[in-house]
Amino acid sequence: MSTTSTPSPAASPEPTPAAPGAKAPERPAYAAQAGRSGGPFGGARVAEKSLNFLPSLRRLLGELQPERWVLLGAVLLTVVGIGLSVMGPRILGQATDIIVAGITGAGGLDFYRLGTTLLLALGLYVVSSLVLLLQGYLLNGAVQRSVRRLRDGVEAKVHRLPLSYFDRQTRGELLSRVTNDIDNVAQSLQQTLSQLLTSLLTVVGVTIMMFVISPVLAVIALVTIPVAIGVTTVIGKRAQKLFVAQWKSTGELNSHIEEAFTGQSLVKVFGRQREVEQVFADKNDAVYRASFGAQFVSGLIMxxxxxxxxxxxxxxxxxxxxxxxxxxxxxxxxxAFIQYSRQFTQPLTQVASMANLLQSGVASAERVFEVLDAEEQTVEGVVTLPPVRGRVEFEHVSFSYTPEQPLIEDLTITAEPGQTVAIVGPTGAGKTTLVNLLMRFYDPQSGRILLDGVDVTTIPRALLRSAVGMVLQDTWLFHGTIHENIAYGRPDASEADILAAAEATYVDRFVRSLPDGYDTVIDEEGSNVSAGERQLITIARAFLADPTLLILDEATSSVDTRTEVLVQKAMAALRSARTSFVIAHRLSTIRDADVILVMEAGAIVEQGSHTELLERRGAYWRLYEAQFAAAAE
Incomplete structure (x- = not known):
């Protein structure tokens, strides 16, 4: 094991963004750069952007491109349905003329001709309704399939985003974009496309019929169009900004709710219920004001x-x-003309009323497009990883989360296969950052990281991470049984393998005391098992995965002293014949490590075994004294 490092004189405490499920980082400068608001459970302050309506609308309609043939069929059906429908008033007008002629004429009322005319009108209306019903079915399917593809695209995009994106974005805000905003896009498309298509074609058909009946009256009716366009344009421009503010405020409120609900125990411990309620009230009022303004202004159109x-x-x-x-x-x-005039103004009114829904949908679509347009992580490598021996090399690696805060500079480390490398140091020294770089949650700005001589940037991330097992300080368990949570480490594992992993990590000892045993369902927060038991389950999961590389980030921080001794024995067996990186604050847990690296400000300041470092009476000795000698005194 060898290390060299040039410490950065300007190094500052590590922001420590962590892997999914890792402990939450503190990065004041980073948060400020991302625009986060201060205060407890204040949520995210997302930069407001003006709505670029037409380009965003064109892009949203472009999502319907795969359904073009279905949409074409829906348009043709609409033309047929509207064409039959607009013939109705003309035929009913002829029926009126038959009645008038029968009353005023000498021959009396021609009931046969009248009945035939009325049946014709009824038939046209029935066929028109059936055709438009089929049109609605086709259009609904096209919209829902398009929204499903959009949702699939966002889901796939989220998995391609770098970890730094999630550092800048609160979970509630991101969830609002991929749930509320996509749902609003679906609702807007569903309600507007069919209505707009029907209304516009109705206007065209009715206009033709009005000119057939009376060009003079038709010209009078057409005066409505420029007036309607002018009113819709003036009101619509004012509503656009309000709809952007509405969905922005909704995202901030969701972010606050997600943080407050997740941190309920913290809120109660510090007695901050009133402050959290006040922040909620303020953000709720902001949503109310923005929503009321948007709906009121756009509602003036109707x-x-x-x-x-x-x-x-x-x-x-x-x-x-x-x-x-x-x-x-x-x-x-x-x-007939009066009926047509009603049919003429009604679709114009409907088109105008659809404007607020369309504006709201485009505002939500723009927020979704911001996620889809976010910068993705670097391109995946294509190198096939041979059977991993476990030799890890950091060659002159430099990395910082922000350019103005250098963290790791010119770091060189070599870990031989089978070695257990312990990394210790004060908070913010850069310990977890080394793990993040090795796992390619982040890539270094310069230098290389090699696994068995292969640059990790040339290895597909999934393939690289499949060779690594991680146990983090903050446990991550999903909603499911204890059996399913352990099997997550290796889905194809046999029942015997799962039980062996549980026994080796002392999970079996407490599971047997539970009423449902391994079928005990863990809730979303894992509150029905203790913190130490949750950590044992994650250790069992890593044990079952049987990785070549093992990363333990404060893996026994939540277990009691007696259990820690047992887990240390299990971890010793788990570390056997594999390269292990152990991040620890409790120095008692890494005494048997092959090499201990002491980090300060992103640099390796000492290395050696536990005994060697104590004899040097340097940085490690000071950490040891702070933990044990001070406690003894």
């Missing part, structure tokens, strides 16, 4: 359009009545 439509209706009724009186139009034509 009543305004109704008012314009009613004015148009009055003008058409007056002019149409005068033309009937002058004999230039029949009563049936006026009746």
């Amino acid at each position: 009543p305004t359009m109704f008012f314009i439509g009613n004015l148009n209706y009055v003008v058409i009724a007056v002019v149409g009545g005068l033309r009937v009186a002058s004999g230039t139009m029949t009563l049936g034509d006026v009746q």
